[in-house]
Amino acid sequence: MDDSFDAPRQSLLDVVQEKLQKQGKTVVYSRLVYVASLEAKVTDKEALQAFHEQIFASSRPEDKPDHTGMLLVFPNCFVHVIETQTKHILSFLRELSKISAADRPYGGMRIISSTEDIPARVFSQWFCTFCTAPTQDKYETIQKEELVTCASDINLKFIKFGKQLSEMSEKEVQSAMQDLRAAYVELPTTNQVVGLILSDEPPTLEEFMDIYDCPIDIDLDSENVWPMQIPITFGNQ
Template sequence: MADTLRSQLEAGPRDSLLDVILNKVAKAGKSVLITRIVYVARMLQRHNTMEGVRLQMSRIIDKHGQDGEITGFLLVYPLCYIHVIEGKTPQLMGVLREVLTHGSELRLTETRVISSCEDVPARYFNTWYAAFLPSNSSVEVMDPLDTFGAVKSASNINAFLRKAGPELTSPQDPETRRKLSAVESSFEEVPAQEVVLSLAPTEDAPTVSEYLDIFDAPVNVDLESEQVWPMPAQLRY
């Protein structure tokens, strides 16, 4: 036992789990870990164009991701939108915090984070895009999806985004601009507005506020021993 302890001490401190992960990332040739977050939002005010929403989000994206560090796609409907953002985790958290702030200006009534993945293998999008998808539907509110329906719809939205990303080459490219101006006829399996409206109220995904409380707030743990009175006697070693 003494010889084993002596050899461990002579070998120096062992790697932590974080050290192991960082070494693995370095060996893979990665210098930056990219996170992808997809959320949906429902708006109280009907929009006939995307400009109001796009300008707000473009300002936030530029503020938190200089030189195109944040990529993604904002798909705006008359009553809701889908937004996927890709970048460093602190940058995306900054974007989501401002989503809560600008929500009062856009009159957001419900938000849900339907997908979140850290250390993604690759980005879906090479820059940040926005498009508007008109809808003739008169439906303004949908019942929330159950667990199965929420998972299926969120998966379909992710599949749509994964396929759409490679088809967009540059905001200045004429073919890209054509596709963004006619989303429904240019891409396959485009989510309908009703799908987004039914995802927004589901309780099977966290709101943006709840997501930030989980992933971007200090951990506050109440030990069971701290909730007992009188306090138990200290252990003696």
Template sequence: MSSSAHTRKTNKKNFPLECLLMPRVPRSNYLQFQEEKQKLQLKKLLLHRMFLVARVTANKEKKDIAEYYEQLFQSILKHHPGEAVTGLLLIYPNSIVHILESSNGTLYQILLDYLSHEKDEREFFIQGMKIIVTSHNIPTRLFMQWHVSVIKAPVMYLDDVTQSLSLQEVMTEFLIQTHKLALHLFKTVKVGTKGPGDNLHQVAPELLLPEQIIKYICNSAELMDPETFINMYNKPIHVTLDSEVVWPTPSSF
């Protein structure tokens, strides 16, 4: 009797310890889920996509514009490690369309560099930049690398057409055409190649925007310029509660 009673007492004492030693089901929070998702997509940080337009000095050499951005990308990655820049730069005779994919910090540094040149250099070859749209936390890239293409299409005078359309209609057309072009290049350009080259006006002329539309967007006062965007980015967010604007000040009894 004493032996069996002793065994039961021992089992009762060991039962909680055995429960502690039992393997538990691993649990993860939402942050860990997002981090694992980023690793599976081979992304270090959240990706963002930005569409830009700007005016450039007439007949500016493709080499000069491409070298400026390539050196800028290398400098940013050296001092601010993050996601590599991919995208597409379309160089028209007097304007550019630029699609950029990278981390939020890298895009921020690109805009800051433009502002520094715009303020310090009166004759900087990129002027009047406007931000069309910024897409946050994109699921995947449309471009596997950064491409530059010169558009050699003939100049089209569409003053009457652009003046008859609203800004919303022009912006809609801009976004539709650029997304179609991006998807076309995503399907046709292989990783590691030089990109679409300078014959897009022959390969996919229906996907290219006339330069007159780009000029129309650059001259639009409704669209945000980099300086305004940076000021909003750096501005702290203050949430004002209803109780803070009620007069007299509510008091507890």
């Protein structure tokens, strides 16, 4: 039998990376944006920052992390933007998926944007900051017809903010991190973030990994028919 039948099955990510390599792109950067809720309200960024830094370190034990982006922590939720090589984003998510949902310091994680082969990174480094914001006892779910617009709006706001930070001096960046609302009035609201978390439409971590990190399973119509059709033979048998 042809050895090709015994070759390991490819994931969707493998297919995309193979295509990009054929185009001569050996280093491909991607941007991932996800949101999550916090079971208990927080007043600082420390615990979430330490948790994510550990995941970054575990995902690349032999290399120095080269990720950029922003972890923006609100009292009851957060938004995390990661920019790095596509393979490193998947390594990060694999490490994250090893931790049971019960052991993560947050819940309701939803991936709202994943962009491969971005033209350039907009953040100069990885920022982690806390932003005070009013919270509510009840939030409204973002409706399906508004979902793409809301997720795109958050993604574009962070792209714009990243570019703005990259043009600042170190002193200006420090000042911006201390008063985010004054530095950038277009920050997403907790209503937007929690509304996306409550929606069933954006994929969870597990659903995202099933799509991008599991072998592609092509379901042929002929396999769903009984009795199965007789295979077509070629040449002289």
